[in-house]
Amino acid sequence: xxxxxxxxxxxxxxxxxxxxxxxxxxxxxxxxxxxxxxxxxxxxxxxxxxxxxxxxxxxxxxxxxxxxxxxxxxxxxxxxxxxxxxxxxxxxxxxxxxxxxxxxxxxxxxxxxxxxxxxxxxxxxxxxxxxxxxxxxxxxxxx
Numbered sequence: 001x002x003x004x005x006x007x008x009x010x011x012x013x014x015x016x017x018x019x020x021x022x023x024x025x026x027x028x029x030x031x032x033x034x035x036x037x038x039x040x041x042x043x044x045x046x047x048x049x050x051x052x053x054x055x056x057x058x059x060x061x062x063x064x065x066x067x068x069x070x071x072x073x074x075x076x077x078x079x080x081x082x083x084x085x086x087x088x089x090x091x092x093x094x095x096x097x098x099x100x101x102x103x104x105x106x107x108x109x110x111x112x113x114x115x116x117x118x119x120x121x122x123x124x125x126x127x128x129x130x131x132x133x134x135x136x137x138x139x140x141x142x143x
Contacts, residue, residue: 024096024114027056028124028139041142042085044114044124051096051114053086056102070107080104086112086126103130 025046029041041057058064058081065124075083088099094115101112110128117123122141127134 018039023121024051024116024124027142028053029059030139030141031137033137037042038140042139044086049090050099051086051089052084053101054084055081057081066104068104070104071102086114091115101126103128 001014024044027041027043030042031038038059040055040059041104042053044051044053044058058066064081067077067122068075068080068083069077071078071083083102083104085102085104086099087102089096089112090098092098095113097113098138099112100109102109108130110130111115112129115125117125122143124139125136126139127136
């Protein structure tokens with residue numbers, strides 16, 4: 001009986017690890033869709049029933065101390081490092097939608113959607129919308 005219980009525990013942990021690999025949660029290297037340059041590391045996490053993304057590292061050392069001059073409210077003039085740029089996404093089947101993404105370099109907020117394609121769980125797609133116009137970035141999972 002002990003072996004059967006141990007077996008099920010191992011299966012449960014293995015299934016959990018596999019599910020985590022296909023998850024949007026974790027750390028992602030952001031790639032600028034205009035320049036192809038790696039810019040930052042964003043950690044996507046869940047708070048309550050919403051999904052957020054926080055800048056946890058800025059890859060260009062000269063940009064690490066920048067302040068958010070385009071932010072509003074409590075975030076105005078606070079460090080970009082540590083800033084939640086993805087806010088209030090909710091799961092919708094295989095995507096997370098209904099929230100926003102903020103571009104601290106341009107000071108623009110867009111409606112947002114993120115997802116992972118089944119064939120490559122190490123690539124996350126972030127799409128920002130204004131009306132019917134959109135841009136999509138591909139981010140790479142940090143391991």
